[in-house]
Amino acid sequence: MAVTKPAGGKPAGERVHRAAVRLFATKGFHGTGIRDLAKAADLSSASLYHYMPTKERLLADIMRTSLQGLLDAATGELDGVTDPVERLDRLVVLHVTRHAREPLRTRVVDNEVDALTPASRRDVVGIRDAYEKLWSDTIDDGLRSGVFTTTRPATTRLALLDMCNGVARWFSPGGELGRSDLADHYADLARRMVGAPPKQPR
Amino acid sequence: MAVTKPAGGKPAGERVHRAAVRLFATKGFHGTGIRDLAKAADLSSASLYHYMPTKERLLADIMRTSLQGLLDAATGELDGVTDPVERLDRLVVLHVTRHAREPLRTRVVDNEVDALTPASRRDVVGIRDAYEKLWSDTIDDGLRSGVFTTTRPATTRLALLDMCNGVARWFSPGGELGRSDLADHYADLARRMVGAPPKQPR
DNA sequence: TCCGGTCTATCGATCGATTGATCGACCGAG
DNA sequence: CTCGGTCGATCAATCGATCGATAGACCGGA
Numbered sequence A, B: 001m002a003v004t005k006p007a008g009g010k011p012a013g014e015r016v017h018r019a020a021v022r023l024f025a026t027k028g029f030h031g032t033g034i035r036d037l038a039k040a041a042d043l044s045s046a047s048l049y050h051y052m053p054t055k056e057r058l059l060a061d062i063m064r065t066s067l068q069g070l071l072d073a074a075t076g077e078l079d080g081v082t083d084p085v086e087r088l089d090r091l092v093v094l095h096v097t098r099h100a101r102e103p104l105r106t107r108v109v110d111n112e113v114d115a116l117t118p119a120s121r122r123d124v125v126g127i128r129d130a131y132e133k134l135w136s137d138t139i140d141d142g143l144r145s146g147v148f149t150t151t152r153p154a155t156t157r158l159a160l161l162d163m164c165n166g167v168a169r170w171f172s173p174g175g176e177l178g179r180s181d182l183a184d185h186y187a188d189l190a191r192r193m194v195g196a197p198p199k200q201p202r
Numbered sequence C: 001t002c003c004g005g006t007c008t009a010t011c012g013a014t015c016g017a018t019t020g021a022t023c024g025a026c027c028g029a030g
Numbered sequence D: 001c002t003c004g005g006t007c008g009a010t011c012a013a014t015c016g017a018t019c020g021a022t023a024g025a026c027c028g029g030a
Helices: A012-027 A035-043 A057-080 A086-101 A104-111 A119-144 A153-170 A179-194 B012-029 B034-041 B055-078 B084-101 B103-111 B117-145 B153-170 B180-195
Strands: none
Touching: A012 A035, A012 A057, A012 A104, A057 A086, A057 A104, A057 A119, A057 B084, A086 A104, A086 A119, A086 A153, A086 A179, A104 A153, A104 B012, A153 A179, A153 B180, A179 B103, A179 B153, A179 B180, B012 B055, B012 B103, B055 B084, B055 B103, B055 B117, B084 B103, B084 B117, B084 B153, B084 B180, B103 B153, B117 B153, B153 B180
């Protein structure tokens, strides 16, 4: 009953957010005009500014909350887990599942970093670094305890992350491959890359 | 002696091309203004149009020639090579080496596809598809002959390519890791991913 | 039950700045 | 005297952002 206008059924603030994610992901931040955004959110370009301070701040908020959510989820997922193989499994499954569930949001996070102002960029990159440290620590642990065999752990970490990030570029929900199967397959690939034994030894 | 102005020592057309690659890679196509480009190429914005028909066509040319060069090199590299493991090795080494030698150009190719007009996009995506088919065929061959063990070859191909593409995002020439060592490491990772035996069995 | 006041949400109109692109003029080498 | 190369000036269009105004919901006091 609070809804007065049938403009999509969702509250306006959420419509702006969703439209921004979709447009920034598909056309890029600089490729998306304030009027494109307004049209997609079913608002005038003036009304837009009731829900965002600035176009750049809208982008920064999207990226910051998305990355923070990933970091929080990963921290929770690893809580109490000490086995490096299990830790790597969980990191990959969480990462891939998220990227497959929200490929648009992820693409914005991955591709629009240098559209941010220096201040926003510092925040975002700081969160991302904290997240990637979870991966570094896991790989280092695995090497120390001997379950991983890989030279150049730093490079391997980058290769792992790039591989997992790529999912957001091509995965389309509703395809033949489900999110869960996809995540399992990536976890297997990750184990192979670091030289850990496969999940079900044939 | 042909050089009349000391504007960087290079001919103007090449300066435009180089500046475009650098700016498109770091600030994005839509984030790069015609005046930024002119300044970086040490020309007026009007003179720019003696070396390009349109900003978009300049981008399309950069992407098309870069991708075509990669496809040609790969085709030549695979000529006569039938062993799937050797083929995969060569594909990875070529791909990674190129991405490490010219990360800026590669970033443009990878990130600015949807800044193209539909016509240009068709061309570029067509070349890219032909290139990726080399990878698909190699993986299929390896599976058929039994040297590769991987379920879901299509997904594994995507994971491989995303991993190798990622190099352009973080590699900086002159770092501690050389291009050749990097390429070898990636070839090893690729072998592990498809389940092929490592190069030097310890 | 009505009233004045406040707040949120929305808009059309418009701001100055910048966009990609074009024009005519000029310059120096051949 | 021509002509490839270069430029300042400028075009219409669009950019991100702001303005004042309006409509309606809600609230406390008469």
